[in-house]
Amino acid sequence: MILGAWNQELGVPEIDPNAGLDFGAPVRIGDREFRWREIATDHPLGRFSPAESFDETSGVWALAVAIIDRPQAGKVRWQLGSDDQAVVSVNGRVVYEFLGDRGWGADQGSGEAELIAGRNVVVFRTGNSSGPWEFGMAIGGTDPQFAFLEVDPSSVVGLGAFRERGLVGDGDAARGAELFFAAEGIGCAKCHAVGKQGSADIGPNLLGVGAKYPRDELIRSILEPSNRIFSGYEMTIVETDSGETIQGVVRSETAESLVIGDAKGERITIPLESIVARERSDQSAMPSGLEKGMTPDDFADLIAYLESLKEDSP
Numbered sequence: 001m002i003l004g005a006w007n008q009e010l011g012v013p014e015i016d017p018n019a020g021l022d023f024g025a026p027v028r029i030g031d032r033e034f035r036w037r038e039i040a041t042d043h044p045l046g047r048f049s050p051a052e053s054f055d056e057t058s059g060v061w062a063l064a065v066a067i068i069d070r071p072q073a074g075k076v077r078w079q080l081g082s083d084d085q086a087v088v089s090v091n092g093r094v095v096y097e098f099l100g101d102r103g104w105g106a107d108q109g110s111g112e113a114e115l116i117a118g119r120n121v122v123v124f125r126t127g128n129s130s131g132p133w134e135f136g137m138a139i140g141g142t143d144p145q146f147a148f149l150e151v152d153p154s155s156v157v158g159l160g161a162f163r164e165r166g167l168v169g170d171g172d173a174a175r176g177a178e179l180f181f182a183a184e185g186i187g188c189a190k191c192h193a194v195g196k197q198g199s200a201d202i203g204p205n206l207l208g209v210g211a212k213y214p215r216d217e218l219i220r221s222i223l224e225p226s227n228r229i230f231s232g233y234e235m236t237i238v239e240t241d242s243g244e245t246i247q248g249v250v251r252s253e254t255a256e257s258l259v260i261g262d263a264k265g266e267r268i269t270i271p272l273e274s275i276v277a278r279e280r281s282d283q284s285a286m287p288s289g290l291e292k293g294m295t296p297d298d299f300a301d302l303i304a305y306l307e308s309l310k311e312d313s314p
């Protein structure tokens with residue numbers, strides 16, 4: 001979402017990430033009212049040019065806000081560029097500030113930020129003195145638990161771009177299959193088998209999924225996994241007496257132990273006597289943010305592949 005652009009002399013509105021941002025409500029800055037609008041970019045590093053969205057582009061600020069939902073807390077890497085000024089906060093804490101003038105470069109700043117489980121709010125205040133106006137930021141998926149998601153070309157402002165790109169329906173299913181089964185990268189096959197291809201069973205076998213859901217529902221399954229959870233694959237969170245927390249899908253349970261399949265696609269056997277707490281989560285065990293390892297074109301290919309998975313395909 002983006003708000004702006006207003007004269008820098010008017011100052012900046014307080015954005016309290018904990019106050020439940022209402023993007024429908026106008027924000028007063030000086031004697032003017034501004035409204036949030038949705039923005040998206042399919043540039044691999046989230047590069048966006050606000051100049052096209054606003055009439056005033058000299059000596060101005062605009063605010064871009066991205067909400068990132070994480071199934072669990074962890075450190076992520078970020079990288080950004082700006083022409084000109086940039087002030088960036090993650091959950092209310094300033095992680096980057098540049099107040100000079102410069103041209104855009106993809107990696108003018110980088111660092112690590114702590115994300116919490118659930119809703120995280122990234123606020124990017126982008127300023128322009130004069131001339132071209134651009135900003136961009138990419139946030140990685142480097143939580144140790146999702147280490148296989150390390151490639152992160154997508155922008156934090158781009159979920160809509162993935163949805164739109166996926167809906168077009170011109171993807172290359174063969175290429176989508178390659179992405180799905182690639183050992184490195186987005187890692188679908190670490191959790192899913194398709195028919196007799198692959199053996200992972202952390203998530204359901206996806207043979208027939210193309211007949212089961214229309215395209216927009218397939219898109220939703222990936223972009224918002226917790227929106228609808230396939231029964232029998234809810235996430236369980238277990239705490240052990242050594243203080244360890246293990247989460248994933250329960251694959252089997254005996255009188256002595258519980259076997260959980262985690263986000264890396266590994267099976268962990270936990271002796272029942274070591275378990276001090278156990279709860280069901282309403283979050284999917286399929287991580288959100290998987291699209292961050294893809295370009296929108298990759299995503300379209302992946303959707304085309306899922307659509308091709310009818311019951312009678314090989």
Ligand code: HEC
Binds near residue numbers: 202228290
């Ligand atoms: C860490 C394990 C994991 C990874 C990685 C993963 N998934 Fe999933 N997926 C699951 C689980 C568990 C479910 C069932 C729970 C749910 O519906 O959210 C699921 C559900 C789904 C569904 C809905 C199935 C149905 O019948 O309702 C689709 C489609 C899907 N995944 C596709 C993908 C694709 C494509 C990728 C790669 C981009 C992927 N998944 C990566 C674990 C994973």
